[in-house]
Amino acid sequence: MKHHKLKIKPEYLTEIFLGNKTFEIRLNDRDYKVGDEVTLTEIPVGDIYTPRSFTAKIGYITNFEQKPGYVVFSLMTGKPPEQAPEPDPLINRPACTWKHDDDEGSWDAECGERWSITEGTPEENNFRFCPGCGKTIKTIYSNRTEVNDE
Numbered sequence: 001m002k003h004h005k006l007k008i009k010p011e012y013l014t015e016i017f018l019g020n021k022t023f024e025i026r027l028n029d030r031d032y033k034v035g036d037e038v039t040l041t042e043i044p045v046g047d048i049y050t051p052r053s054f055t056a057k058i059g060y061i062t063n064f065e066q067k068p069g070y071v072v073f074s075l076m077t078g079k080p081p082e083q084a085p086e087p088d089p090l091i092n093r094p095a096c097t098w099k100h101d102d103d104e105g106s107w108d109a110e111c112g113e114r115w116s117i118t119e120g121t122p123e124e125n126n127f128r129f130c131p132g133c134g135k136t137i138k139t140i141y142s143n144r145t146e147v148n149d150e
Contacts (some may be wrong), residue, residue, distance in 0.1 A: 039053055
């Protein structure tokens with residue numbers, strides 16, 4: 001059994017912690033085998049580094065429908081996802097500020113994107129990361145005062 005230490009983007013590691021992503025696709029330059037242990041460590045985002053990591057065993061491996069030289073393997077932890085440690089996405093993580101546009105009912109993101117949410121707020125819809133840039137979301141609500149000229 002080998003132990004492979006690999007780097008992973010924060011948004012993918014978060015999905016693994018949440019139990020939504022149970023596989024990894026990699027170039028098979030390390031001769032991955034069933035039973036090998038894999039530690040995925042979050043790569044820095046800009047100047048920010050949070051040393052989150054996730055360790056699992058390879059439970060299944062295949063190259064079916066992959067690019068030449070690539071494999072997909074399952075990440076087996078031996079416990080159900082709801083028992084996996086909850087990541088703390090806010091530790092030393094830069095934020096993308098989303099400002100609510102009262103006139104349009106949309107959200108203008110600092111990264112230049114505009115998002116429409118038909119019901120509720122980003123928080124009420126469990127938006128934690130900006131789909132445009134991957135940073136955590138910081139929301140700002142307009143405190144506009146309406147003037148009525150009657």
